[in-house]
Every structure is written in structure tokens, then in C-alpha cells.
Amino acid sequence: MTIEYTGKGDPARSLALLWRTSERVSRKGKPDLSVTRIVWAAIEVADSEGLQALSMRRVAEKLGVGTMSLYTYVPGKPELLDVMLDTVYGETERPGDPPGGWRERLAQIARENWRLYLRHPWLLQVATSRPVLGPHLSAKYDYELRALDGIGLTDVEMDAVLTLVTGFVHGTARGAVEAAQAESQTGLTDEQWWAAHAPFLARIADPSRFPVAARVGQATGEAHGSAYSPEHAFEFGLERVLDGIEALITQRTGEA
Known part of the structure; x- marks a missing residue:
């Protein structure tokens, strides 16, 4: 799988695009182009x-224009990718006063990020160790940190806890996307794949040799109708991550 990296473009040009400090106006006789139109066309292509x-x-083909006309608005693909990321970061729901305490707020944040990855699977192919310093990412980061503010953690711990939660979501979302794409890539549904392999598994899977694997595999298959349920992995894992965070908060404050 190809991995793209953020921050590869010209910093000044990327930041100008992200914050729209130098938006160009369409030239006379040209289609009504704008950075926003170009970015959404690029997102649709990636999706x-x-x-x-x-x-x-x-992207130019998608818009029905010549390729060179895009460069009037966007310097190149690296800068375009930065703006694409910041744009979709603006999609996550951010209730002004989310219900419940920190645990409910973090769960809401995790589920919003999960849904974002499922809407835009290409996000999983972008390495963001050098973050896109745009307005939507800044607002998203600030909102998510507020779920942890004032509950007894240090600022560094707040950032680390948020990184833990979003990292967990990233990993489980990758599994969900891969599972969803398996049918289109192989031409077989999960049921068809298992049916094709069942005769061979019956000959080589010896319960007396692998008793725990046989027992657990059977129970899992019966519970999920498959060897793997992305939704169960996400919900089960999220609760365990939140349990661990609760233990940390209890250690810091003496109360959950």
C-alpha cells in the first residue's frame, strides 16, 4: 500500500492554502474554479x-478543465493533499456540550474518528507525524483535548491519552476497511471464502493438536458469522482503552 506524507510541500504555500490567505479569483473566460472546488474534487477522487x-x-479531468489551470490555485499535489486532510477533519461532529463525563466524551470522539476513516479510507494511507497545521485540524485538536481538561491529568498526559485513543481508532479502522475491501478485491464474500476453504480446513485442523484455537475459533465464528468483526473489535477495544484511562485518572486523583 502506498503511503503519502503530509508536509512535503512548500510550507508557506501550504499554510496560505490551508488558511485561505491568498485565494485567487478565477480569470475571465475560465471555469469558476476555486481552491475549495479543487479540493472537494480531489477528495471525491480519493474516496x-x-x-x-x-x-x-x-482532478482536472474530474472538473473538466485543463491540468495547468489547477496550478493557478494549488501549487501541486503535496499542498493539495494537506488541504484535503484539513478539509475532511472539519467533518467530525463536535457537540458544544457533549453529554456525560470524560468517558462519554472520549467515546464520542473515538466514534466520530472511526466514522471519518470509514467515509474516507484513503486517510489510512497518509502518515501524519508532521501534522497539517490548518484551521480544521486545530479546531478538532482543541475540541478533543477539552474532553480531558480539568480531570486531573497533566497537559502532556492529556495529549498522550488523546494520542492513545486516536491511535486505537486508526488501527481498528484499518482492519475494518481491509475487511470491507476484501470482497471487491478477491471477488468472494466471507461466506464464499470460508465455503471454499472448509473442505481443506476439515482435513488439517486437528482439535486435539490445537484445542484452544479450535474452541475459540468456533465460538468466534458462531458469534460473528465470520472470523473477524470490525465493529466488535472497535467497541470491545474502545471500552478496554477507556478502562485503562480511568485507572490512570483514579491513580492521579483518587476518583474516576
Whole structure:
């Protein structure tokens, strides 16, 4: 899988695009282009065709314009990718006063990030160790940190806890996307795949040799109708992550 990296473009140009400090106006006789229109066309390409299909030429085709006309608004693909990320970060729901305590707020944040990855699977192919310093990411980070503010953690711990939660979501979302794409990539549903392999598994899977694996595998298959349920993995794992955070808060404050 191809991995793209944020922050590869010109910093000044990327930041100008992210914060729209130098938006250009369409030239006379040209289609009504704008940075926003170009970015959403690029997001649609990535959503439907994958990040490997994204190029300035493909975005231009999507918009029905010449490739060179895009460069009036966007310097290149690296800067475009930065703005694409910041744009979709603006999609997460951020209730002004989310119900419940920190645990409920973190669960809401985790589920919003989970849904974001499922809407835009290409996000899983972008390495963001050098964050996109745009307005939507800044607002998202501030909102998510507020779920942890004032509950007894240090500032560094707040950042680390949020990183733990979003990292967990990233990992489980990758499994969910891969499971969803398996049918289109192989041409087989999970049921068809298992049916094709069942005769061979019956010959080589010896319960007396692998008793625990046989027992657990059977129980899991019966519970999920498959060897793996992305939704169960996410919900079960999220509760365990929150349990661990609760233990830390209790250690710090003496109360959950």
C-alpha cells in the first residue's frame, strides 16, 4: 500500500492554502474554479478511486478543465493533499456540550474518528507525524483535548491519552476497511471464502493438536458469522482503552 506524507510541500504555500490567505479569483473566460472546488474534487477522487489514483491531471479531468489551470490555485499535489486532510477533519461532529463525563466524551470522539476513516479510507494511507497545521485540524485538536481538561491529568498526559485513543481508532479502522475491501478485491464474500476453504480446513485442523484455537475459533465464528468483526473489535477495544484511562485518572486523583 502506498503511503503519502503530509508536509512535503512548500510550507508557506501550504499554510496560505490551508488558511485561505491568498485565494485567487478565477480569470475571465475560465471555469469558476476555486481552491475549495479543487479540493472537494480531489477528495471525491480519493474516496471513489483510492489515493493511488490521485493526481493533478485526474482532478482536472474530474472538473473538466485543463491540468495547468489547477496550478493557478494549488501549487501541486503535496499542498493539495494537506488541504484535503484539513478539509475532511472539519467533518467530525463536535457537540458544544457533549453529554456525560470524560468517558462519554472520549467515546464520542473515538466514534466520530472511526466514522471519518470509514467515509474516507484513503486517510489510512497518509502518515501524519508532521501534522497539517490548518484551521480544521486545530479546531478538532482543541475540541478533543477539552474532553480531558480539568480531570486531573497533566497537559502532556492529556495529549498522550488523546494520542492513545486516536491511535486505537486508526488501527481498528484499518482492519475494518481491509475487511470491507476484501470482497471487491478477491471477488468472494466471507461466506464464499470460508465455503471454499472448509473442505481443506476439515482435513488439517486437528482439535486435539490445537484445542484452544479450535474452541475459540468456533465460538468466534458462531458469534460473528465470520472470523473477524470490525465493529466488535472497535467497541470491545474502545471500552478496554477507556478502562485503562480511568485507572490512570483514579491513580492521579483518587476518583474516576
